[in-house]
Amino acid sequence: MKPTLTSSIPGLAEFPARFDKIPTGDGWVEGRRKLDGAEGLWRIDDRLYDLTNFLNKHPGGSEWLTITKGTDITELFQSHHLTDKAEKLLPKFYIRDAVEPRPIPLTFDKNGFYKKFKERAVIALKDVDFHRPAFKSNLLADSLAIATLILCVITAMTESRLGLIIAGNMMAFTVIAAHNYFHMRDNFRMYYFDMCLMSSREWRITHAMSHHMYPNTIWDFEIMSLEPLLQYLPKIPATISRKISWLYSPIIYFVVFHSQGVKRYVEVFLVRQKFEFRDIVPFIIPTVMFYVTGNLSITVKYWMLIIAVASFVFHAIGLNGAHHHPEIFHDGDHPRNDLDWGLLELDTVRDRDVIDNNYFFNLTQYGHHSLHHLMPTVDHGYLHLCVPALTETCREFGINMVNFSPLELIKGQFRQLRRVKPRKNYL
Structure with a gap:
């Protein structure tokens, strides 16, 4: 019988990969692929995107996208892109809606704490690159x-x-x-x-x-x-x-x-x-x-x-x-x-x-x-x-x-x- 550990955060799925005999980064990513319902693509919220042709154009470098292929990158996408430039590009790579629900209950509501903070942070950073x-x-x-x-x-x-x-x-x-x-x-x-x-x-x-x-x-x-x-x-x-x-x-x-x-x-x-x-x-x-x-x-x-x-x-x-x-x-x-x-x-x-x-x-x-x-x-x-x-x-x-x-x-x-x-x- 495989060990389990349930989160106290409602809706956060159990994560079997945490019980790997030798925990590794690649093992963690593979665990995500099994849970995230990304179907071999990149998932953001409840939509699937194919970013394959964008790998070498990604301003942050291809490694971020290469590693995360097949996973839900919602939190990474939101926290790594402070402006709306990346969000405006997403429709070009849209494939279809995801079938499975997100295994992560964390939210990014436009009127929520993080989105409000991010708007103000971008203004505070306007004079620096x-x-x-x-x-x-x-x-x-x-x-x-x-x-x-x-x-x-x-x-x-x-x-x-x-x-x-x-x-x-x-x-x-x-x-x-x-x-x-x-x-x-x-x-x-x-x-x-x-x-x-x-x-x-x-x-x-x-x-x-x-x-x-x-x-x-x-x-x-x-x-x-x-x-x-x-x-x-x-x-x-x-x-x-x-x-x-x-x-x-x-x-x-x-x-x-x-x-x-x-x-x-x-x-x-x-x-x-x-x-x-x-x-x-x-x-x-x-x-x-x-x-x-x-x-x-x-x-x-x-x-x-x-x-x-x-x-x-x-x-x-x-x-x-x-x-x-x-x-x-x-x-x-x-x-x-x-x-x-x-x-x-x-x-x-x-x-x-x-x-x-x-x-x-x-x-x-x-x-x-x-x-x-x-x-x-x-x-x-x-x-x-x-x-x-x-x-x-x-x-x-x-x-x-x-x-x-x-x-x-x-x-x-x-x-x-x-x-x-x-x-x-x-x-």
């Missing part, structure tokens, strides 16, 4: 990448423990900054993400397509990939991990990059059997380290240690930064009656003033996280412009936005790992 990254973001991301390379080489030359800690932190900051770029149209800076052994392609699926669209639900890959060691959904009992995961979770932070790297190259060679440029990127740093030192064992040793430090910092920031706290919605809690997609996004994040008010922290520690979830393709350098639009829309819909301190979110993350009692105070 928000389809492209800000110069200061590019400068910071490039500086971080260069600094990481230099620090890794210095660490190998000096065999310094302090050096490897600094290099690991710098790599983590670079990778988080690169996350800003793989949400956007294809660009070379998104490959900075690959230097840590994890894959920017995989994360476009598991993070951008899964976590961002369905945060803290049974469809969220970033929730399911940590199970059973870390259980964030209150409806899953998991007696042992609930009691002691606070103790061993920091150890997990150290090894995720390595384990994801192993999984990545097993999949590249044995499953996809397709080697891309991004699959070479992780080996650029150790190649330079070896060229400078001429010592293979020293290179491998310090490269692996730097990766471990970077993994710890990356996950310490990511898992404690926005989504996990007993006062934040997790599937199993009682959801709002209004299933507007934007409201789900807000209910599953909390912003941090200390982080949002400093641009270095903003880009390297997932700043302005509510706005980033609502507009994932907008560069972090422009998100602050939309704060008044979000504030006004929240006021209109009676949404109380409460920020947490970084320390409160860290403490809350460990409390969430222990929580099994559902919350019932959403409206």
Whole structure:
């Protein structure tokens, strides 16, 4: 008998792919194809479109459409296109209405929260080219990448423990900054993400397509990939991990990059059997380290240690930064009656003033996280412009936005790992 897990969000279908023995991005997409009723095409709301002839014309690059063929892309379409230009093109590619109902109950009503916010956000961004990254973001991301390379080489030359800690932190900051770029149209800076052994392609699926669209639900890959060691959904009992995961979770932070790297190259060679440029990127740093030192064992040793430090910092920031706290919605809690997609996004994040008010922290520690979830393709350098639009829309819909301190979110993350009692105070 196959395991099941029912969502507390009415109408959100069970997702059998979350029980795959080895969760992968491609496995998540395949699970969507079985549920979405897209019939091998692209589904938006209750209509099917054939975008095959648009693949190489898509301004965001062909990869977004290639990966999502055969799935329902409603949430991606709405959140990745702020203006109505893409919507006006859709009739050219219309094939027929879908037969099966959508397995996702989230809405985008024209008078709902998200559509109202998006209208105001577009006005707030009218004086910038928000389809492209800000110069200061590019400068910071490039500086971080260069600094990481230099620090890794210095660490190998000096065999310094302090050096490897600094290099690991710098790599983590670079990778988080690169996350800003793989949400956007294809660009070379998104490959900075690959230097840590994890894959920017995989994360476009598991993070951008899964976590961002369905945060803290049974469809969220970033929730399911940590199970059973870390259980964030209150409806899953998991007696042992609930009691002691606070103790061993920091150890997990150290090894995720390595384990994801192993999984990545097993999949590249044995499953996809397709080697891309991004699959070479992780080996650029150790190649330079070896060229400078001429010592293979020293290179491998310090490269692996730097990766471990970077993994710890990356996950310490990511898992404690926005989504996990007993006062934040997790599937199993009682959801709002209004299933507007934007409201789900807000209910599953909390912003941090200390982080949002400093641009270095903003880009390297997932700043302005509510706005980033609502507009994932907008560069972090422009998100602050939309704060008044979000504030006004929240006021209109009676949404109380409460920020947490970084320390409160860290403490809350460990409390969430222990929580099994559902919350019932959403409206």
